[in-house]
Amino acid sequence: MTADAPRPPAPAHRLPLRWRVMDRIEAVAAALWPAAFRRATPWAFLAPALLLVGILLIGLGYVISDSLHELNPATYRLREEYSLGNYAAFLDRPVYLLVLWRSLLAAVLVTAITLVFAFPYAYVMVRTRSGALRKLLLVSLFLPFFIGQVVRAYGWLIILGKQGLINQALEGLGLPAATLIYTYPAVIFGLVQYMLPFAVLMLAPALTAIHEEVELASESLGADWLRTFRHIVIPMAKPGLVGASVVVFTLTLTDFAMPEILGGGTNDFIASTIYDMFFQLSNPGLASALAAVLVAVGSLIVALVFRVAGTGTLGLRSGS
Amino acid sequence: MTPMVELDNVTRRFGDTAAVREASARLERGEFLTILGPSGCGKTTLLRMIAGFDRPSAGRILINGQAIDAVPPFRRSIGMVFQRLALFPHMTAAENVAYPLKMRRFDPAEIPERVERYLELVRLKGFGSRRPHEMSGGQQQRVAIARALSFSPDLLLLDEPLSALDRKLREEMQLEFRRIQQELGVTTINVTHDQREALVMSDRVVVMDAGRIQQADTPAAVYRQPSNRFVASFIGMTTVFPGMVAEAPEGIGEIIVGDVRLPARLPAGGLAPGTAVDCGLRAEQVRVVAPGAPRPETTIGGLVERRIFEGDRLVYEVRVPPLGNLTLMVFDHDPATHAEHEVGARVLLGWNARDLFVFPKETTENATRQETGPAS
């Protein structure tokens, strides 16, 4: 034997480079961010989101503050003194209430119609055994996203317009031309078409979470598909339905482009009115009041929905 | 009396693979039948066809003597407990149990009393107002059973509902379930890959492999008289080895394995001398014979190669040079009074002639099967 002298312990085999790099990074991180700070880590990750919400809240603060100053028609500046004049003007002029009512009604209608269409779509997409059909449904869902709302609305103008494809076809058949655009139903139609992908995307995960065996169980227990749908699928899909409703409702309530383009100025929503008030009539006070009302009404309704459906439906633990 | 369920040459193909092939079986009223087989052998497929969720590609299924192809699941009187239970999470236990009663238009005045009775039957009195997620696995299990039974179905189907439970709870539930089934006398088909469960619970066991029914018999017959090599090796821990028929009267004959002749039980009808066969010997039927102890019918010496302690028993792997160096598995159930044999020790092994199974060599289709089933 030659190895008489005590030798240092054999060097450990070399670890892969990636591991060593990661170990270094962890060591540096531990030095910069000692264990004592660990409890703050979750908050650190939340910080960007909190910052964003915070900025939004500051903006909202400015809006509300502006809404409390009336416009001085002489200077086109807001007066110094606080007043509720803008809100009085809102309540005074039926046109604003009409616009708000129109937006709310549209939001309700669009939400209801969209869900009716989106539910079967999402259901088939989730449940079909045919991979080809699922892909087709997914692609048709995402394609409109790439096109954008404004371009799509113009697309509808081309199809539905006075000289549009449909009216040309009607003319060819010797039928009188129909007014298909610049009407309330046209706006609703455009919005439903725009909202459908959002609703489907909100519903699909909720439906995926319902295992098929649950539906089969319901059938074997004596429920036909209609009753299975009513008693099992719909209640179990509630989180998705509530989520989709809230998203579609709020997006519709505050929508701008569809009523502008497909309504052609005849069916303005509150967002268009706010826009006009800011940029056409240069009355930031009244515009802010309208915006504040919109935020209040929207928040109230969403709060009500959560109150009735329970936030638990969104996968959040309810406080009770 | 017409049988409750009759399978008549039922085949179900998915593309070019057949999940169930030409299955024929009868189930009498009140019987508890278990379909036993390895994963993927077609148990669920067969059960789904009986429940009406799927249709045979060929063959017929009769329930109460009537073809039921055109009857949708919700019109069949079949209760089913699914592999994943499939409880309704948005309903309480009582609402789950009441669901089939409402859907089947039971008299509303009768429903609460019935729900109460069935919850009691599965020993869940007082749990009615809990949601499934507020209950343990075993409790959810029992809600699923109560729900499948509450409307007094003609037939109850169980798709491995016990497989998700831990062993102790599973064994409790097996006995519990057998009690309920006998109390109600409901005709039941249970599906499992747990041989113990099949033997413990059933009146009859159907052993399946690769979509085919291998044997349908009482638990004792399936265990003691396996009809082929697969059944012999799937149930119990069985060493399978090749041999050749030496002498073949019906009943106990002699086979040649390695350099020795062994008495063995030949299949009914006998086999011609010189036929190549597969032999099977269950580990639990081979004993380590203590010196001076009474000798079983066949004894042979071997060398301990491996020893595994399993608590209630010792498992030895013993090499037996005269049998062409074959390694036999041996269970020794009473280590306390027996000497524990070290690796390398010489031991005397013994078994009774009727416990050495002999099957004609199978065609290549069946020859690639696994050699030993899961340990019991």
Ligand SMILES: Nc1ncnc2c1ncn2[C@@H]1O[C@H](COP(=O)(O)OP(=O)(O)OP(=O)(O)O)[C@@H](O)[C@H]1O
């Ligand atoms: N819808 C299907 N499409 C294609 N093949 C299928 C389908 N359903 C089952 N199979 C195949 O049929 C065979 C039997 O499946 P089955 O679900 O009946 O097995 P199993 O005996 O219930 O198994 P396990 O014990 O694992 O539940 C499997 O090989 C499976 O891959």
Ligand SMILES: [Mg+2]
């Ligand atoms: Mg299965």
